[in-house]
Amino acid sequence: MKHPEKVEKYDGGLDLLAEDLGNLRYDALADFLRALSAKIELDGTKDQARGRQQLANSLFSCAQSVQEAAQAIDKAWKISEPYMKE
Incomplete structure (x- = not known):
């Protein structure tokens, strides 16, 4: 698989993508992060199956960090939810 340097289905650059994702409601952002x-x-898991253990370990660590970020945003959502207007 080739790993692209930009999101092909998104017209903006990575900075704009980060801005757009950051503007999501916190519960939606947590879903994205999960x-x-x-x-x-x-x-x-795929890299581990190919014998690329060092890469797999790095990806597992990254996945855990992103999961922790989702949990932190969930906490922010619980704090802000009562103040949100639909």
Whole structure:
């Protein structure tokens, strides 16, 4: 698999993508981060199966960090949710 340097289905650059994701409601951002964590963990599992243990370990660590970020944003959501207007 080739790893692209930009998101092909997104017209903006990476800075704009970060801005747009950061503007999501915190519960939606947490969902995105959990999905990203799962994808990175899956990549780690595939690399582990190919004997790339050092890369797999790095990806597993990254997935855990992203999962922790999702948990932190969940906490922010719980704090801010009562003040959100639909």
